[in-house]
Amino acid sequence: MTMTEQGVTPLAPEEQATLIQLEAVVRQGWAGFVNVGEALLTIRDARLYRQAHKTFGDYCEQVWGWSRQRAQQLMDAAETSHTLTTIGLQPENERQAREYKDAAKVVATLEPEMQVAVATYLKAASGNERPTTSQVRAAAEVAAAIDAHATVAHPDTGTEVPFHTLTGEQRAVALAENVTTGTYERLKRQENHIQTSIQQNNTTGKGGWADWCVSYAEQQLTDTQELRIVVKRDTSGNAQVQALIVDSESHATVAFGDTAPYLKKAVMNLVEEVKG
Known part of the structure; x- marks a missing residue:
């Protein structure tokens, strides 16, 4: 059975290049949680994982060793940070971003x-x-x-x-x-x-x-x-x-x-x- 038959599809050359670039951000950006979260968001939303993985959750676990929940935390932290910039606030780390998450949801409205x-x-x-x-x-x-x-x-x-x-x-x-x-x-x-x-x-x-x-x-x-x-x-x-x-x-x-x-x-x- 081919990978396509299993529910995954190959990437176009430009998509493959984008995936390589974004994965480099994740590898190098452990301290830059916003960059990591943004990279994961793009990989998920553009389905750049689809060539080798059936789901985004499979991709996170098999490539990064993260649960789907952990990846979601990083993506939430990135989105929270972006929202808070509209009120002049920038979390210094992922923990602070998690603390502000619920408040940021109100700010976003x-x-x-x-x-x-x-x-x-x-x-x-x-x-x-x-x-x-x-x-x-x-x-x-x-x-x-x-x-x-x-x-x-x-x-x-x-x-x-x-x-x-x-x-x-x-x-x-x-x-x-x-x-x-x-x-x-x-x-x-x-x-x-x-x-x-x-x-x-x-x-x-x-x-x-x-x-x-x-x-x-x-x-x-x-x-x-x-x-x-x-x-x-x-x-x-x-x-x-x-x-x-x-x-x-x-x-x-x-x-x-x-x-x-x-x-x-x-x-x-x-x-x-x-x-x-």
């Missing part, structure tokens, strides 16, 4: 002027520091919620006017002000919820991360919010945990912490992220 407003807020809020994942996601979600037909305070007069009646420069100022104010208020609400819950735990004599989760759910969550603890395996087969608060109706993440190798640390990361 924004119109360019909304992305500019988010970038303006992040630059002012974080200065020379790397913004937290909560800051990025909160700002993006606030921007996404701005209704183009709503009224806003006119940048010059302060009177309420329909947003769509403003000029380009006025729109930019109004958006920046709304994103800044809205994000600050959202982050403060998150912080206050966590702090109130901690104080109530101390008052009742309860302690520990497990009691904190129960008390927070009883005292702070709305009817549509959920405190979730998600456990997944990483590429090495080790368990990774993330604690987050999600609105089950809008599917928006209210707060979330970095992943951790055990439950207690994941919950404490949620607390620290919101406090930060």
